């Protein structure tokens with residue numbers, strides 16, 4: 247199928263072609279015609295499948311005819327995080343460049359005054375996170391009676407983040423004569439119920455994940471105690487030819503500490519987490535995209551779904567407590583046909599999280615300690631359950647860290663940690 251066959255307007259087609267896309271992705275090929283027929287749609291699809299354009303393109307055409315009234319947006323896209331909302335807004339800019347649609351982004355942490363001003367001018371597309379939208383609604387700055395198209399994106403993440411009551415409230419404020427599109431990577435019961443309650447005879451579309459990161463990303467696991475993680479990271483950053491990397495941590499306060507430590511070591515690092523002011527988050531992301539920052543030290547919520555091209559590495563400084571987060575994290579690299587490498591540090595107490603990840607990705611991790619010797623039963627660091635080993639067995643190393651004082655550790659890491667015994671994948 248070609249984009250030309252989808253019945254999109256010439257202006258939208260032109261913008262798509264300028265973007266360089268050859269043909270629609272499976273979700274686009276299925277969702278666009280259904281949306282054009284004004285049907286409700288449930289799309290079971292993850293980021294990376296092209297789902298954003300699958301709703302953005304037909305929405306642009308559907309909205310191109312009318313005009314928005316003051317404070318009464320004509321369509322609403324709900325996103326779980328500010329970054330995802332910004333990404334969707336960018337999509338509307340790119341694909342809607344030959345249309346005159348007004349767009350507003352309502353996210354927490356940015357000036358409410360500016361957002362109100364935009365709403366007063368009348369917006370065709372409103373992209374919002376649930377909290378800020380309700381806030382402005384309760385202040386009387388926005389009316390939802392004119393919404394004709396509602397998109398609930400990343401519904402399962404909304405659920406994880408506790409937004410479902412907000413979503414229910416928002417949907418109850420929108421007239422039932424509307425088109426509703428809901429996208430979710432998974433379909434837990436709560437989301438199923440939501441679709442039954444709010445969608446009318448939806449067309450159900452399910453697409454396979456674009457390419458599982460578990461296949462496009464080489465994955466490595468190192469056993470290291472918490473106190474030695476910084477030094478291990480420093481060493482890996484030096485030996486891995488890191489162009490740029492996401493470094494994921496489980497706790498926000500540790501994000502700041504590790505980022506500071508890396509900066510002191512001379513790396514171009516910056517933190518990114520949900521407690522930072524939005525202006526700072528946006529600026530940091532932009533610097534990372536521009537290669538002004540090499541290492542983005544972040545929490546999960548700040549980085550979900552981010553589509554940044556050419557990220558060479560992901561480091562899991564902590565094992566994530568949710569297996570899904572692991573897949574999201576490593577999926578920040580190995581995008582768009584590029585290869586990526588993902589490292590994870592595991593320490594005592596992480597076993598149950600590791601088990602959950604292994605089940606999800608259907609692979610077994612084989613842990614190596616920092617001496618470069620294997621600590622588990624098998625020889626490969628990550629092999630699939632069918633047994634095709636990815637990495638050859640490393641030899642045993644000479645020195646042990648258990649008998650070293652922590653203060654000597656840095657030096658040891660630089661020195662003979664791996665030495666000649668360094669496994670091939672560590673070189």
Ligand code: AMP
Nearest residue numbers: 267269270271293294295296297298299
């Ligand atoms: P999404 O799943 O919406 O986050 O999109 C993932 C990536 O795929 C983004 O970088 C899009 O720019 C890209 N993309 C979307 N549609 C297409 C297409 N038809 N062909 C190639 N790339 C696309």
